[in-house]
Amino acid sequence: MAASVGGALRAATQWLRASGSRSPRLDAELLLATALGVGRTELFRTPERVLTGAEERRFDGYLMRRQAREPVAYIRGRRAFRALELEVTPAVLIPRPETETLVDVALEALAAVPAGAGGAATPGFGPERAPGPGGAAAPGLFEPVALDVGTGSGCIALALAAENPFVRVLATDVSEAALEVARRNAARLGLGGRVDIRLGDLLADLPARMRFDVIVSNPPYIPAAEYRALEPNVRDYEPRLALDGGEDGLAVLRRLIPAAAARLRPGGVLAVEVGAGQAAAVRALFAAAGAFRPAEARADLAGIPRVVFARLSAGDGGG
Ligand SMILES: C[S@@+](CC[C@H](N)C(=O)[O-])C[C@H]1O[C@@H](n2cnc3c(N)ncnc32)[C@H](O)[C@@H]1O
Numbered sequence: 262m263a264a265s266v267g268g269a270l271r272a273a274t275q276w277l278r279a280s281g282s283r284s285p286r287l288d289a290e291l292l293l294a295t296a297l298g299v300g301r302t303e304l305f306r307t308p309e310r311v312l313t314g315a316e317e318r319r320f321d322g323y324l325m326r327r328q329a330r331e332p333v334a335y336i337r338g339r340r341a342f343r344a345l346e347l348e349v350t351p352a353v354l355i356p357r358p359e360t361e362t363l364v365d366v367a368l369e370a371l372a373a374v375p376a377g378a379g380g381a382a383t384p385g386f387g388p389e390r391a392p393g394p395g396g397a398a399a400p401g402l403f404e405p406v407a408l409d410v411g412t413g414s415g416c417i418a419l420a421l422a423a424e425n426p427f428v429r430v431l432a433t434d435v436s437e438a439a440l441e442v443a444r445r446n447a448a449r450l451g452l453g454g455r456v457d458i459r460l461g462d463l464l465a466d467l468p469a470r471m472r473f474d475v476i477v478s479n480p481p482y483i484p485a486a487e488y489r490a491l492e493p494n495v496r497d498y499e500p501r502l503a504l505d506g507g508e509d510g511l512a513v514l515r516r517l518i519p520a521a522a523a524r525l526r527p528g529g530v531l532a533v534e535v536g537a538g539q540a541a542a543v544r545a546l547f548a549a550a551g552a553f554r555p556a557e558a559r560a561d562l563a564g565i566p567r568v569v570f571a572r573l574s575a576g577d578g579g580g
Pocket residue numbers: 353354355356357360410411412413414415416417433434435436439461462463479480481482502503504513
């Protein structure tokens with residue numbers, strides 16, 4: 262007999278639990294909603310609805326993939342991040358909740374940029390002004406400029422643009438495959454007018470005179486030994502380039518921090534995400550760059566110091 266929504270959910274939850282999922286009910290709900298092409302809440306409104314044969318086959322296919330430890334976000338092709346629904350593919354890291362703390366810090370830094378200091382006069386900044394809700398502020402309005410290094414799906418850059426109607430964001434990544442996903446996300450969310458997405462190795466490929474009010478990055482920061490020990494659903498599916506931070510996890514940050522210091526406007530802020538236990542070492546990297554005020558750390562919702570950030574010292578930057 263064909264299964265109802267309620268029956269399919271119960272059976273799938275049991276099966277996923279037995280397969281080792283840590284969130285079997287949630288996984289089952291998300292995958293069934295995707296198989297039916299509806300929102301998750303719709304499942305609770307129609308528990309008696311009977312699945313068609315095609316829907317059952319689709320749902321079974323998703324469950325098999327999940328049993329093989331493929332992340333739910335890749336199976337669905339989507340992931341929520343702050344107020345945004347983003348496309349994700351195996352070319353990009355699945356945005357994590359802790360990265361929302363980095364967005365909070367960056368939004369606060371953008372809100373504190375003195376009016377008139379913004380990017381209307383930024384030489385070489387790419388995006389054309391475009392009207393409409395996701396488009397640029399009208400010419401002449403205050404427009405701070407942010408840079409997101411290692412944008413992946415574009416989650417940080419797009420959240421900044423969605424939540425600050427004035428900011429213009431340049432987003433870079435060394436992975437062209439990731440940038441294709443980020444560009445599709447920007448276009449679908451109507452934010453392409455204020456988010457410019459470009460290929461580049463950290464800050465090395467930016468036009469020489471380009472400067473920013475805020476630079477953010479969630480770089481690869483997992484130490485090599487920890488990378489090898491990651492759970493299969495992460496290690497076997499998410500891009501190594503997005504995760505592997507070299508021997509001590511800080512290889513990318515060691516290059517990024519001094520390079521970013523040279524690209525900030527006077528009083529600009531650099532904010533980076535770090536791994537559990539790395540905040541002190543990363544604050545020391547900020548100090549070693551010799552261009553920042555003492556770096557601060559911000560904890561994520563789990564209480565782990567997750568974001569290290571600092572303002573450029575007076576007299577530095579802008580050059
Ligand atoms: C931890 S992921 C972060 C992705 C996204 N910003 C997020 O928070 O979900 C790191 C990203 O940095 C990119 N990346 C790695 N090395 C890079 C480099 N040298 N220059 C630019 N991007 C780099 C990776 O391709 C990946 O997209």
